[in-house]
Amino acid sequence: MNASASLIDFWFDFASPYGYLMSEKIEAVVAHHGRTIRWRPVLLFAVLRALDLPAPLDPAVKRDYVLSDAERSARHLGVPYALPDGFPAPTQHAARAFYLIEQSDPVAAVHFAHAVYRGYFQRAADIGDPALIAAWAAAEAPALGDAAAVLAQLQSAPTKALLAGAVDAAVQRRVFGSPFVVVDGEAFFGVDRLPQIEALLAGALAAAPHSSKA
Amino acid sequence: MNASASLIDFWFDFASPYGYLMSEKIEAVVAHHGRTIRWRPVLLFAVLRALDLPAPLDPAVKRDYVLSDAERSARHLGVPYALPDGFPAPTQHAARAFYLIEQSDPVAAVHFAHAVYRGYFQRAADIGDPALIAAWAAAEAPALGDAAAVLAQLQSAPTKALLAGAVDAAVQRRVFGSPFVVVDGEAFFGVDRLPQIEALLAGALAAAPHSSKA
Numbered sequence: 001m002n003a004s005a006s007l008i009d010f011w012f013d014f015a016s017p018y019g020y021l022m023s024e025k026i027e028a029v030v031a032h033h034g035r036t037i038r039w040r041p042v043l044l045f046a047v048l049r050a051l052d053l054p055a056p057l058d059p060a061v062k063r064d065y066v067l068s069d070a071e072r073s074a075r076h077l078g079v080p081y082a083l084p085d086g087f088p089a090p091t092q093h094a095a096r097a098f099y100l101i102e103q104s105d106p107v108a109a110v111h112f113a114h115a116v117y118r119g120y121f122q123r124a125a126d127i128g129d130p131a132l133i134a135a136w137a138a139a140e141a142p143a144l145g146d147a148a149a150v151l152a153q154l155q156s157a158p159t160k161a162l163l164a165g166a167v168d169a170a171v172q173r174r175v176f177g178s179p180f181v182v183v184d185g186e187a188f189f190g191v192d193r194l195p196q197i198e199a200l201l202a203g204a205l206a207a208a209p210h211s212s213k214a
Numbered sequence: 215m216n217a218s219a220s221l222i223d224f225w226f227d228f229a230s231p232y233g234y235l236m237s238e239k240i241e242a243v244v245a246h247h248g249r250t251i252r253w254r255p256v257l258l259f260a261v262l263r264a265l266d267l268p269a270p271l272d273p274a275v276k277r278d279y280v281l282s283d284a285e286r287s288a289r290h291l292g293v294p295y296a297l298p299d300g301f302p303a304p305t306q307h308a309a310r311a312f313y314l315i316e317q318s319d320p321v322a323a324v325h326f327a328h329a330v331y332r333g334y335f336q337r338a339a340d341i342g343d344p345a346l347i348a349a350w351a352a353a354e355a356p357a358l359g360d361a362a363a364v365l366a367q368l369q370s371a372p373t374k375a376l377l378a379g380a381v382d383a384a385v386q387r388r389v390f391g392s393p394f395v396v397v398d399g400e401a402f403f404g405v406d407r408l409p410q411i412e413a414l415l416a417g418a419l420a421a422a423p424h425s426s427k428a
Contacts, residue, residue, distance in 0.1 A: 053276075059267055061388050073410070076409070174275050188283075190406070193283075
């Protein structure tokens with residue numbers, strides 16, 4: 001399978017706690033099986049709206065559970081985590097910067113993504129601030145120019161179009177949550193699906209013991 | 215903790231695929247740590263309505279994913295599974311029978327719950343049929359009388375009140391999905407939380423590495 005293996009798409013929103021947890025774990029799992037991830041930040045609210053789905057954390061009863069569960073999941077996975085004040089931050093600048101960097105340097109874009117996620121969920125950095133995002137992007141991808149130059153590009157129509165294209169693709173793929181990982185056409189929603197992703201990559205999730213109805 | 219340990223509540227709906235998967239796995243995990251489960255079947259639709267939450271599987275995009283994911287999760291867990299035709303079946307008769315049996319014989323009630331879940335998700339038995347449910351209940355708890363006697367009791371006001379009480383308790387506890395397990399006041403939603411339940415029972419989920427905000 002590896003010879004003709006497609007990229008593994010990792011869809012997420014930069015304000016998604018479970019997306020952050022996945023970002024800390026998936027690379028090692030995928031690399032172990034010789035596969036490659038394509039990071040795909042989106043604006044989850046926009047994708048859900050297009051799919052006619054409610055916003056995440058919308059009912060208060062689920063919000064309380066999810067925020068507590070995310071913190072517990074971080075402990076379970078051994079990942080540093082603290083919910084930032086003002087959660088959830090707007091993520092359009094971070095996502096735009098990712099695609100801007102990715103055009104010329106996909107590796108730097110992944111470094112930038114880690115910086116955003118860790119800044120937000122480890123140090124409560126204000127990732128909604130375009131100036132901060134521009135400074136981080138300039139640091140990861142000097143070819144883009146200094147922070148002021150990146151800040152200008154974040155507001156440009158071509159950069160906005162890159163993110164809009166990713167959101168459209170997410171709607172097409174029916175990405176109804178974050179993280180959402182697609183391996184060889186098969187979708188996995190949630191960081192809790194990491195063991196199943198690993199099993200699929202290892203070829204251990206192939207056969208159904210009861211594939212026909214009795 | 216074990217000396218004064220409370221019962222572990224396992225809330226579920228008899229038509230819930232993930233609830234079925236949990237029913238096949240949780241007893242061994244809990245018994246390993248010397249704890250005891252209290253099985254609590256409910257009518258999930260009624261609980262969600264009372265909590266002002268949408269029905270499970272309501273948006274088609276999520277329904278398709280969940281049904282596929284449930285089948286995959288069964289393979290991953292090594293549990294026989296086939297989605298029955300006509301899914302989801304009405305479950306009020308099965309849930310009423312459970313509480314009817316439990317009044318006099320909690321162990322038989324758990325045997326009955328396994329019979330219902332396995333009948334439904336392994337052999338596509340019609341668990342919405344009160345006559346079938348009555349026959350199974352009579353087989354598990356002969357003290358209730360024959361199938362005809364059980365069938366009459368399933369329609370009685372006292373039996374209905376048992377289930378209504380469980381549904382009310384689930385609403386109070388904000389049981390927003392199935393399975394929903396509560397261990398020492400802490401809620402776990404989904405069969406995918408089994409590793410975290412196990413870690414909690416083993417005392418390995420106690421400390422938060424980052425409990426304060428930076």
